[in-house]
Amino acid sequence: MTHSRIAAVGCALILGTLAGCGGGGGGGDGSGDRTGTLRLGLTDAPVDQADAVVVQFTGVELKPAGGVAFSRDFATPKTLDVLALQGTTRALLLDGETVPRRL
DSSP, rough: OOOOHHHHHHHHHHHHHHHHHHHOSSTSOOOSEEEEEEEEEBOOOSSSOOOOOOOEEEEEEEEESOOOOOEEEEEEEEEEEEEGGTTTEEEEEEEEEEOOOOO
C-alpha cells in the first residue's frame, strides 16, 4: 500500500466520523442528553494502480473535541477489501454506537 493510499483511507475514516455524529435531545442550554450515536463508514475513490487493498480493523479510537480519547474494540477483527468500496458503497465499522457528545 502506498503512502497516498494510506492517506486516502485515513481521510475517508475521518470524514465518516465527522459526518456520523448525531445528538440526542435537550435544549440549547446543555442540560440534555450527554450521549449521541455514531455511524462510522469506510469508502474509497476509484484507483487504477492497485490490484488489492485489504485492511483489517480490530477497533477504533475516538476523541471528542476537548475530551478524552476512548476506544471501541470489535469482538472479531473486521477485514475489508477497500477496492470493493467505491462510489456510494461503504462498509460500516460502527452503526448506532452510543458515544459521549461534544460539550
